[in-house]
Every structure is written in C-alpha cells, then in structure tokens.
Amino acid sequence: MSGEWRLLEVEWPEDPYLNLAAEEAIARAVGEGVAPTTLRFWRNANAVVIGAFQCASLEVRSRECLRHGVKVVRRFTGGGAVYHDIRNLNFAVSFRKPSPIPGDSIMKAYEAVGRAVVSGFGKLGVEAEFVPINDIQVRGRKICGMAGTLSRSLLFVHGCILVGSNLEILSRVLNVPKEKLEAKGVGKVRARVTTLIDELGREVGMDEVKDALKRGFEEVFDVEIVPGELTEWERKMINELYEKKYSTIEWNLGPCVKCPDRERDLKIFEKFGLISVKGEL
Amino acid sequence: MSARRGCFTLRSTHGKTVRVCATIANGRIEHLTITGDFFGEPVEAFRKLADELIGLGADDAEEIRKKVSGFLRENVKWIEGISEEDLGKAILECVRRLSEN
Helix, strand or coil: CCCCCECCCCCCCHHHHHHHHHHHHHHHHHHHHHCCCEEEEEECCCEEEEEECHHHHHHHHHHHHHHHEEEEEEEECCCCCCEEEECEEEEEEEEEEECCCCCHHHHHHHHHHHHHHHHHHHHCCCCCCEEECCCEEEEEEEEEEEEEEECCCCEEEEEECCCCCHHHHHHHHECCCCHHHHHHHCCHHHHHHHCCCHHHHHCHHHHHHHHHHHHHHHHHHCCCEEECCHHHHHHHHHHHHHHHHHHHHHHHHHHHHHCCCHHHHHHHHHHHHCCCCCCCC | CCCCCEEEEEEEECEEEEEEEEEECCCEEEEEEEEECCCCEEEHHHHHHHHHCCCCCCCCCCHHHHHHHHHHHCCCCCCEEECCHHHHHHHHHHHHHHCCC
C-alpha cells in the first residue's frame, strides 16, 4: 500500500455552478498542499457542462435546453461538452505534483485513471477499454469521457460516467460538430454512446458503482481511499469561485464574449434562465 | 465592403477539434474566436491570441502564422489534442475562406 487518499462525496445536483466551483476549489486545495490526494464522486441533476475552450452558443442547442430545463455551465478543464443528469456519475482525482503518474503527464494521467475506471467497471461485470486520448468505451461505444489539467503543482483528471443517463435528451441538447461525428464514424451522437445499465442489462445503484470504482482506484494506484470532509479552506474557496466565476454569465458563455452573436446569446440565456447573470458582463 | 463572418472546424490527427470563427471587414480581421475540445493551459491565452490577431490583413498569411507561433511559444504552457500547426492552419483556413470572393 503506497498511501491514503481522501474520498469526498459532496454534491449539489440542482446547482451545477456550485458543483463546478467545488471541483476547482478541491483541485486547488490539493495543488496547494492543503488537502491530500482526493477522489470525489458527484452528480448534476440536469446540465450541460462545456469545456474551458468552448462557447455555450456553439456547443448547445439552447431551445432544447429550455424545453428540458437543462442548465449550461463551463468547467475549468478543456475537452468537449457533456450532458449530465442524475443518472450520470462524475469522478475527479486531484494529485499534488510530483504525482504517481510518470512524468506528471496529463496523457499518462488519462491512461492511469482510465485503467482504474475500467477496473471498476470490470467489478460490475462490464468489459471496457481505455481509448486514447480520454475516452472509455464498451464495444466501441463511449461510456465515459475524461478531461484534465496540469499546472505548477497540480495534476487533475475528472470524468463523467453514463450510468443510466437519458441519451435522448443528451443527443438533443448537444450540438456536436459534424467533423467530430465523422471522425468517430457515426452520424449521430446517440449511436456512439452507451450506459452501464444498457451494458449490464439490469438496474445498478449509484452506491454499487461508486464502490466498484473506489476499489478500481485502490487497486490501480495501490492506495486506501477513506471517506473525508471538505476543509474550511475549501469551503471558502468554493464560495469565492462560485461568486466570482461560476455564477457569472461571462465565464459560462465561454470565449465568445466578444463575438458579434454575444448579444443574441445573452438574450437567449437570460430569457431561458439557463445561466446566472451576475458579475461583470 | 460588407463584413463576412464564418467558422472553420478542423479535426486534428491528435484527436481533438479546433473551431475558429472570424469576421473579416475591409480585408482585415475584425474579430476572431478560437474554441474547441482540446486541452491546454492557461485557459485565457487562447482568447488573448485571438485578440492579438485583430487588425491583421486577412490575406497576410505569413504575418498571421508568425504571430500565432510567437504567441504560442511565449504564452501557452502546454497544448494537447491539437498541435500548434493545427491551430495555425485552422485560423488561416477560416480567414482565407472568408476572404474569397
């Protein structure tokens, strides 16, 4: 056994902005050395989470989001837009550098964390494989996507597992570029994804999935993962990031803040109430 | 001459996508946005790069290329999923298409 990790199960499913603020705050705490290596499990009830380099207006179908009450939030890591509902499970691993990942490489981190998730799926009876750069697939269909970041003192990877997600809503609200679908060899989003429940052919509870994943991480990283709590430092950082970043429309719109379509986007999101309108616009 | 706006999406052989949207007016880049599902740090750098290109001649490929590579070298710590060449290529292709009659 090469050490102990903290397990956090803190979530605000109805407030994806708070969930993402917590995601960054926990990662920062680990990077700063004020919290130990941490595995977090959490869920959003109904949201699209776009990548740090994406624009909400390009990645989501706003009217479909309105129809289905889907909120839009931007995360602090790159990668593509994903749909979250309460039957998705998100995980996040924060390492302080130097990490157990060779060379603190982000690509090797996807692979190692991917191995842990694949091992967890195996315990449930689902045979999955890590597919570079950052996907986990079952029979050629995506079941989990990961994203991550690397800074001076932090190596961070998080991912979203489709446990029993509503794939119809997923395919309606995401506006996936045709170039991406063509590269994946499919014409529609629905055709390239699957869920744990579909693969198992039975219902599976979140606790069962979390337990399998925890054991997968313990096995692959040779650690013991023990339940823990948020620290006071993290609670303060969550509030600060929520106020200054994740609840602002400027952050959530993405880099398109100076786009000619910005006014239209603002109106759409204000009208639909999808994104909090706070802070400097 | 009226402004022309459009986007160009490039799927990189490194596995990710970069989408460049631009507005060209009077032969110059009036606005440009770089988005995509790639990874990199710092996040703000790619928006700053886009701002740096504003005002350049849409047909001045050499200057655009030089600006992009210089900016990436000095400001971007790492980039994965697309290459620096992909980013330059997507910007140039987007601008070129909008400049065509």
